[in-house]
Amino acid sequence: MEQRTLQNLEFDKVLVHLAGLAVSDAGAEACRKVEPLSPDSARSEMDFFRQGQVWSQYASFRLRQFPPLSGMLDFVEAPGNVLDLDDLWALRQVLAQAKELVDSISSAPGGSVEWPLLQEAVDRYPWPGQSWSGLARCIGDNGQIRDESSPELLLVRQEVRRIHQTCTRKVKEVVQTYNLLQYMQDEYLTLANDRYVLPLKSNFKGRVQGIIHDYSQTGETCYFEPLFLVDLNNELQELKQQEREEERKVLIYLTGLIRSQLASVRGVHDLLVKVDVLLAKCSLAAAFDGTALELSAETPLNLREARHPLLALTEKGSLPLNLQLKPGQKALVISGGNAGGKTVCLKTIGLIALMAMSGLPVPVAGGSTLPLWTKVFAFIGDEQSLEGHVSTFTAQIRHLSALWDKADAETLVILDEFGAGTDPAQGAALAQAVIDELLEKDASIAAATHFPALKAYALSREKVRAASVLFDPNTKKPLYRLAYDQVGASQALDVAREHGMPETVLRRAESYLLMDGEDTSALIDRLNSLAVTREKEIETLHKERDKFRSKRDRLEERFERDREKLFTEVQTQAQGVLKDWKSGKVSHKSALKELSKTREKLVKPVVVQPEPVKPFSVEVVQPGQRLSYLPWSKTGVVEEVDGRRNRVKIDLSGVSMWVEGKDLALVDEKGVAGPKTPVTTGATVKAERNIALRLDLRGMRTDVALSEVSRFLDKALLGNVSQVEIVHGRGTGVLRKEVHRLLRDFPAVSEFRLAPEDMGGDGMTIVDFK
Template identity: 40%
Template sequence: MADRRLDEVAELVVLSREAGRVPTADVPLLAPILGAAAPDGAVLEPRRLAEVRDFLGTVGRVRAHLRRDSTRFPRLATLAASLGDLAVVREPLARTLDEMGLVRDDASPTLAAARAVTRELRRLLEARLEQLVRDPALAAAVAEQYVTLRNGRFVVPIRTAAVNAVPGIIADRSGSGETVFLEPLFAVDLNNRLLLAARDEEAEERRVRAELTALVRAHAGELAALETALAWADALGAAAVFAERYGCTRPLLGGAELALAEARHPLLLFGGRPVVPLDLRVPADRRGLAITGPNAGGKTVALKTLGLCALMAHAGLFIPAAEGSRLPLLEAILADIGDEQSIDRDLSTFSAHAENLAAIARAAGPGTLVLLDEPGAGTDPVEGAALAVGVLDDLLERGPRIVFTSHFAQVKTFALASPRLDVAAFDVDPVTGAPRFRLAYHTVGQSLALPIARRHGLPARALETAERLLAGESRDLARAVTRLEESRLGFETRRAEAEEERSRLATARADAEALAGELRARQRQRWVEDLEASRRFLHELEGRGRALLDELGKRPDPAALRHFVRDAQAEIAAR
């Protein structure tokens, strides 16, 4: 499933570059519409019918977009085939509804006739009433010169004091009481006829909408299937836009190796800030990776980056990492990251983590990825470190891939000693001590709690006391780690120099081989040219000799023959 969606996203990324984004629109959900249309005799409102029409129009545009080049994009063409043209519903809706979603006059001959009668009666009634309010003889009685509606009937505003000046029926009164809305007697019959004509029009329009609703009801299953297919196309379009906007690439799924090159946290990309990419890897012959380093150095972000990229890949999404990044196929990703303290469940920070670890241990196994952020934290450091080592050892026996962070010296020692684990550390600036968010492999980093506290302004007296109280074992391990890091940096420097020298020698060797090849080519070319020149000389000499023999046959001349031989020998010697 993931590979199929990755194939579709890959094709859509290319198509979007050439032809623009998938033309999906903000169509409403069909479920409420189909639910309203389901009962026999149900009649949908015009706006609901228009929503179905617009939905089918969007389906058609997306279908045409996806099958633009079925040879180059066969998977998109297959998806387009699932977006069928439900013409039996689309065409009647398009014929019957106008651009505003209202039923057209020509939806049926009966409706056209009914609306024509309604318009004529309304025109006649308004004209008669306009004539009344503009009659100079009634100027003192008419409150204002306009025609309005009250209770669905056309009326005119008459001053209350002059109500008897116009015979008619009072339909309403203004809030001030100074004006009444009067239906003149001559308008009563016209209003009655208009009301009946409007009822006929409404009944015919309702009949038309009932027919359209019946079509929607009869094809509800097909409409729901189209909605599902359109949602899939819309999701693919969003995935392609995300991949293009944030420089994502297709991950390689399968195999035993986990290798994310230049991976970036997906959510950090949204903020628009520069994100330092990470190289996260667990070789095929290892079961896990221990990440160490200072506080705020990037350890938790690394775990989240890995977890989110793995989830994205298995959801069929491109990931924010370099080309060639690969992940094993996973059945589950199990994580314990962050503070799960819960007052409602009566769980402390440590209790919440312990509960999570127990659940992870039950679910872990081959085919799962376990992400643990500082296991054993939140309790006594000695007991917490022992528990962390025990949990990690147990998980390694269960067979999942494990990536975890830790500050505990015992956990670092365990990771260094285990042949099943790789170690890596986030490094810091050697001058300022500030984190550089770069992951260095085959080393363990210090937590640097005291230097970080000093940088954040903790009092010097507090730091001096902390340094005096620092346990001997922790101090010795810190010194050992420092020496190890210094040795590693020295080896890395010498290795880089060796690599540079090897690269220089390889370049020089390549240049020498290229030069030798060029000389050999030139020599071969010279041989060819010399051989061709010799052939031409011999051919010319032969021609001259034959000409001389012909001449001597006609008139013998030994001196000429000796002269020719002497000249030929000289020319041959010169060559």
Template identity: 35%
Template sequence: MEQHTLERLEYPPVTELLSRHARSELGRKLALKLSPTSAPAVVQRWLDQVRQMRGATEAFGLPPFGGVHDVRDLVRSAVPPAKLEPPQLAELAETLAATAEITAWFKSLGPEYDVLHRLGERLGDHSAVAVEIGRSIDARGQVRDDATPRLARIRASIEEARHHVRVVIDRLLKSAAVQRMLQYPNATFHEDRLVLPLRAEHRGRLPGIIHRSSDSGATLFVEPAEAVALNNTIITLTAQDHEEVSRILWTLTQLVHVNAEAILATLDALAVVDLVVAKVGFANAFRMVCAEVNAEGVVRLRGARHPLLMALRHDAGQPERAFTGVVPIDLRLGEDFDLLIITGPNTGGKTVALKTVGLLALMHQSGLPVPAEEGSCLPVFDRVLVDIGDEQSLQQSLSTFSAHLGHILNTLARATPRTLVLLDEVCAGTDPEEGAALGRAVLDELLRIGCRTAASTHLGALKSYAYGKRRAENASVEFDAQTLAPTYRLRIGEPGTSNAIAIAQRLGMSGRLVSAARGFLDQRHQDMVRAIQGTLDSRRRAESARRQAEQARLDAATRQRQYEERLQALRQKEADFEAWRQRVISLRPGDRVRVRRFDREAVVVRLQLQKQQVVVSSGNLELELPLTEIVPQDG
């Protein structure tokens, strides 16, 4: 999808909202990179993933993403002779262990979650790598003392040598003679060697090696002679420790390197899983639904809201206002008409209506639910072409109208029958008569191409356009003549009016001036208004009948879906019962079972199948129970 379209329809802020619902950095990054596809099969698969994940999380909770980190760069860097550091290996092991938990979550789902099972199968089993790292690196990112037998011996020897050094130093510190020679009664370290702070005037009186002096020269840091050999031993052992740790890290890095391709594939799959989880969270926060993928090019939006307008209220701490404060619109295309001309006053909601349908189309093709009601459907467009807003090109010294016309010409050159075209104030910005003439020519061409088009205009001459075209229809943004304010509702089948004279009259213009203004209206304009008004009643009745029929269809579809869900649940219960029955009748004395009532294990003593009873032993008790009270234990 073109970047121009994504920016004009404000798609990036939607991915930002989506990313907030990711549970890991993997999912957050993928959400921010999400873009629409024009492949219907891919869109269907993405939406099926969301539907099943929504059901699974409602029934079983979210997949356990705790401990998942984005360690892809770390894995890519695991190329010997480079070595991964202990904290890096600990982070990788934690992520691989968390992956195993997520895999177990998928495996716990029933067969009805077939789409999710296919998603979960992409997660590899890297538990052996995690276990191997865990043998050497602890959860804090430190090499374990027992990582290897050699390291264990080295560290034990270091600890023993340090103990002997402390004994020597403690004995000297307790000596009254030594205490009188010290600057302060504590030992300190110099390059891993314990030294004593000797006053300079006592130089030579404490046998040992002077390693350094203080800046003032008043203090000499002396390693007592009795500790030199022990400290030398510690230094030697520490070097051996570093050597052994380096060997361990190299071995583990090699292990990661060998498995890098498979681990990276699993991490990418984890990102996809988290993206699906984020889509569900986003959908739940804004009460979104998965629109049906329509193969006939039909757009049918019921109760659609602009998600960014909803987000403004939601982020302002008014979650309920996100729904009640944003006026929903109903919009359709592709059934009885392909071109919708939206008219009405400025700031009345025409542009918002265009942006809503465009943005929801992009969301749909990204596998996202949309803020609309059940029964909504959208096609998968090959492209969405838009001309919305003032895009004057300073580089080419084009006027606003020239830039606008340039976008329209580009649209006409690229549109196909599978394209959605959105034109805001088509051919505005020039002489109204010439603009209307150009607008008619452009709309004629879009009808000829057969794409789905929604165009807004305030040009009066274009209001009658749809009445002469078989696949075109009018719509208007509703205006409340009493409050002199737009309601932002979209009324299909009715052209908008400017309401300028009515507004002037309500604001107090004298009847004489109002009559004069009406008299100045072109006769053809007045004839057109009367003709339009004459058709509105019948069109409103037809639209009402269509809505009732559509609602009846949706109600029937809902009942059918509920019936199928109940039937599926019943079949599942029957299958579960049959599986339980087969396990029960195969029980033998000595088999272990769980008693439901007490939630404790017991052992079968004898079966009484004719009485549908079983005698079990639990501790010192023998209980006679109905077969339905026991659950056979595997193994």
């Protein structure tokens, strides 16, 4: 990415703000080095950020400040170098925090399945267990080497403590014996040049034999070593030397451990830095309510409620913009008055594109998408150079010529007032030609202009979309909103009037406009007023839509609660009836009645009063004629007619049965029942066909079970159900095979199958009727 583009779009200011959200110097430095990436890397960073947001919400881990270790780890690479105690203490602190981080990622609520990319970062380097164990054992919480680091160090320090106790005891005895308390400045021993001394008043220094090592700054106190402490101090010096040697052995040992696991230690430090940058991104997203943006080559520019990132960070009331292109469009040309926000729109598009390409969250609403851009070129501001003898127009042409061979379908070119530094007619013509050529290269363009010719061009070209910044029709103040598929007036005179230009100058300018015949301000103002009204109406419609959606969601939620409640009540009552029947409290007939009442709570038949019809007479019926049997809503063939009892024997898909004439209806040529079909009965039957029954055969002999199945199927047909369940158990499978053989030969059975595993598996068969 060109450095000039990054500067024009102020990408570095975003990175400075991001670095300020990091907790460590190493993390802040890594934030300042964030840059646009390849599409695959940018998507990976976006996914890493999304998972990091989820993890940070679940985990209780909070990253604390930690020192940078890069220089220290480079120092360790040399074989003869030894880390000092401060270095090891810093490394211990870093590893301790890294251990908390690793445990948090691996065991936080939700598990690593929720954030596999974070777990992958943890698994990339093995944990430096030996280094961590050595540092935790040898370096104490106070930053000092522990006595238990080695047996030799422990013995030496025990001797040092013995010397200290001996010195304290002897001094106390001598002071009491010779009444030296009056000569002492303080009642304690102290160290001077690693030797135990007494703080004596300077005017009594000749009263006691010994060696003066130093004086206080005021000169009132001298640090005096009595002769009886000389031998003990000499022994102490030898022990101190041994202690330093043993401590150095510990430092050499720990440095060797770290050197042997240097790659893992460096990986753990890099993980902390990476998580520091990740959490800084999360804080940045929280600061301007940002989100990870989708990058896709298949979608046009669609930034919903987008805000300029820097304005969103510094001005909480910054107004959102909808920056959108329709499918097939590649260029957005924005026009309108000065100070209306055209350049802000261009910078918003460019800066959001750079941030998305760098894996950073951006301040847009959900559902926003961005084309797959890999190159961004921004021509914003006055780029003239007096030292280089380059004018504004020349600078624009020079930089544009440099990108010409690089432009392709993955390129975004931002043009702010391109061609404004020369003759307006020629500048507008050149700008149109440049956009034409870039469109032929399939590049994307975002441009702002005041040229009338370029405004007309934006309205007439197929791949170009025109937009105008809106102004309040009454106050002429900018609304910082866009109206699409229209152009806007520059409103230079209104802006000049607002900023103090004399009225005489403005009236003279208006007269020149009238003389040239170029005063179209009235027409543009009318278009602006209509656009503002339209935007307000659209906003109102969106609010109404959101309100109705919210109401619908509440009603659906209420319906779901009522449905669950009703289902629970019916299930409880049905289980109670079955329990009473199994325990013998009620008869089989009473249980069926209770279940029928419970069923009515779920399915209420729609009762519509039928029109009065004459009773159906079987006298006109002939054998072989097709009639509709209303209770089953099926059509059958007449086999016999019994006129005396007003009934017929009818064949319904292989089932022959005598039926009453009142349950029959004529069938027209299309096979549809005639007007004698009772509406009430049909509605009731349709509701009841959704009720499934169950027969339990477990424990029965095969012959008894098959007899029960036959009666059960007949009863189900008469009850007009569409599906039943037969429980035969798993066992040896003999009963299941016999039941299936019966079902294959039963004429009214459409199909049967074993139940799903959660309903009984091969221990139950589900039967569907024709």
